[in-house]
Amino acid sequence: MNNSFNYHIKTAHTFESVRRPHYLDWSNYPSPFKFYKGVERFSLLPFKGSIGETLDVLYGLCGEGAEDNLSLQELSDLAFAMNGVSRKKVFHGEEFLFRTTPSAGALYPFELYFFVKDIPPLPDGLYHYQPFNHTLELLWKKDLWELLQTALCAEIPGNVVAVVTAIYARSAWKYGTRAYRYCLLDAGHMVSNGVTFLRSLGLGGNAVYRFLDGKLNRLLGIDGENEFALVALLVDKPALHWGEEFLVTFNFPASEPVVSRPIYDREIVNTHLCANLNSCEFYRDYPSSETVFPEVGSLPLKDAILKRKSRRNFTGKRLGFNRFKHLVESSLECFPADWGFPKTSFYLQVRNVEGVKDGIYTVKEGELRPVMEGDFSGEVAYLCLSQAFIAMANVNVIFTYDFAGKENREYRGALLEAGALGELLYLSAESMGLGACGVGAFYDFDLKKFLSLSEFEFPIYVVSVGIVD
Ligand SMILES: Cc1cc2nc3c(=O)[nH]c(=O)nc-3n(C[C@H](O)[C@H](O)[C@H](O)COP(=O)(O)O)c2cc1C
Numbered sequence: 001m002n003n004s005f006n007y008h009i010k011t012a013h014t015f016e017s018v019r020r021p022h023y024l025d026w027s028n029y030p031s032p033f034k035f036y037k038g039v040e041r042f043s044l045l046p047f048k049g050s051i052g053e054t055l056d057v058l059y060g061l062c063g064e065g066a067e068d069n070l071s072l073q074e075l076s077d078l079a080f081a082m083n084g085v086s087r088k089k090v091f092h093g094e095e096f097l098f099r100t101t102p103s104a105g106a107l108y109p110f111e112l113y114f115f116v117k118d119i120p121p122l123p124d125g126l127y128h129y130q131p132f133n134h135t136l137e138l139l140w141k142k143d144l145w146e147l148l149q150t151a152l153c154a155e156i157p158g159n160v161v162a163v164v165t166a167i168y169a170r171s172a173w174k175y176g177t178r179a180y181r182y183c184l185l186d187a188g189h190m191v192s193n194g195v196t197f198l199r200s201l202g203l204g205g206n207a208v209y210r211f212l213d214g215k216l217n218r219l220l221g222i223d224g225e226n227e228f229a230l231v232a233l234l235v236d237k238p239a240l241h242w243g244e245e246f247l248v249t250f251n252f253p254a255s256e257p258v259v260s261r262p263i264y265d266r267e268i269v270n271t272h273l274c275a276n277l278n279s280c281e282f283y284r285d286y287p288s289s290e291t292v293f294p295e296v297g298s299l300p301l302k303d304a305i306l307k308r309k310s311r312r313n314f315t316g317k318r319l320g321f322n323r324f325k326h327l328v329e330s331s332l333e334c335f336p337a338d339w340g341f342p343k344t345s346f347y348l349q350v351r352n353v354e355g356v357k358d359g360i361y362t363v364k365e366g367e368l369r370p371v372m373e374g375d376f377s378g379e380v381a382y383l384c385l386s387q388a389f390i391a392m393a394n395v396n397v398i399f400t401y402d403f404a405g406k407e408n409r410e411y412r413g414a415l416l417e418a419g420a421l422g423e424l425l426y427l428s429a430e431s432m433g434l435g436a437c438g439v440g441a442f443y444d445f446d447l448k449k450f451l452s453l454s455e456f457e458f459p460i461y462v463v464s465v466g467i468v469d
Helices: 003-010 054-059 072-083 145-152 168-200 213-220 266-273 301-307 321-332 377-383 388-392 408-431 444-450
Strands: 040-043 085-091 094-099 110-116 125-130 135-141 160-167 206-208 227-234 345-350 359-364 367-373 395-402 435-439 457-466
Touching: 003 168, 003 266, 003 408, 054 168, 054 301, 054 321, 054 408, 072 110, 072 125, 072 160, 072 168, 110 135, 110 168, 145 213, 160 168, 160 213, 168 206, 168 227, 168 266, 168 301, 168 408, 168 457, 213 227, 227 408, 301 408, 321 345, 321 395, 321 408, 377 388, 377 395, 377 444, 388 457, 395 408, 408 435, 408 457, 444 457
Parallel strands: none
Antiparallel strands: 040 135, 085 094, 110 125, 110 160, 125 135, 160 227, 206 227, 345 359, 345 395, 359 367, 395 457, 435 457
């Protein structure tokens, strides 16, 4: 089996492993923001969002979209939808800033960059999005389009490309080596909000995870080890592009360290590096599907993005069949990306849903297929490290990935996809007045056994959804 499989096995939680003493070094708590020094900053416009209803947008995610340039308002909204600060809370006298996307442990290991051209008054170049004050920090003033096309192996449509990176140390501070999984899941959530926002503008937003890692990291001014690119977002499906060799020499502005004492995890770095690509010899496989117009009203997408938060106050009350059906159909049927949807499978553990017997289901060709009948809410909550709220959810979606016959790179795609679909579940739930919460903590082997998964198939993520107070 390959490195990604070995990594996954090594980072599995067991009953014993989660009970070993675990010490959090609060004196090295990571900063959730990356601050560049001495850069020119451009204020973005306040989030306006588009008028589309959430379910309309989600049902049309893999339909045809247009290719067009973004305005300054649209770029501002895209940045905010992906990584804006949407809520503030005070803990022990200190203000804590929550984002539009969820993140395991609220550690926000991701960063967001934009390559921009033709959006006055912004000079063409590379920018870092600073969520702390909703600004763009100009890192490199230059037309980088040709170099970017080479790095992405892609003909780039439109005038904006977003790239999500991870600084894994933030998450590893708490989760150790398992953090790499969370970086990918978190990045999937983030790119999903970006795709969804672009789709709400009628554009063909697509996530791209196949690119030349070394070149893209160099173009972003990051080292590819402590911080690395995970996924890019384009305004439409790109055609393959073979660029010229290039050498990037540029003095990028310095940034403040995010931890006061370095956190380095060899296992994470090796797992990541062994899946890097250095040639454009690959095939991009984009899913497509018809746009369906659901006959049901839902919140405007902008409100779902603004209101989204992890909700754990499930009541266990009965969920009507229509909301259940729209939840599943709008969130789990397609995602526009180049990793070859579907990379993951999922199981639904259902409890107290009108017209559906309690049990575990898969979905095949639009139909629920029963796997086991009965109320398994207690078992699933126990298997997710006894997090009690999970037992009160109406639906627990358990994403799985089969490592058999897969390349290392595809593991990234699987976790990105699980995160991306997880975000669609959050948005869909929020838009119908339900609550959702991502769950990254579970006993890997026991959950696998419970679902009778095949030899190399493992759970990778769980998302709970249900009626909330
Ligand atoms: C990959 C991932 C794993 C998570 N795992 C858990 C979990 O096991 N238990 C839990 O209560 N919340 C979990 N969460 C939710 C985070 O705690 C939450 O997103 C974070 O505190 C930020 O809060 P917000 O989502 O309300 O903005 C997870 C979120 C993500 C994205």
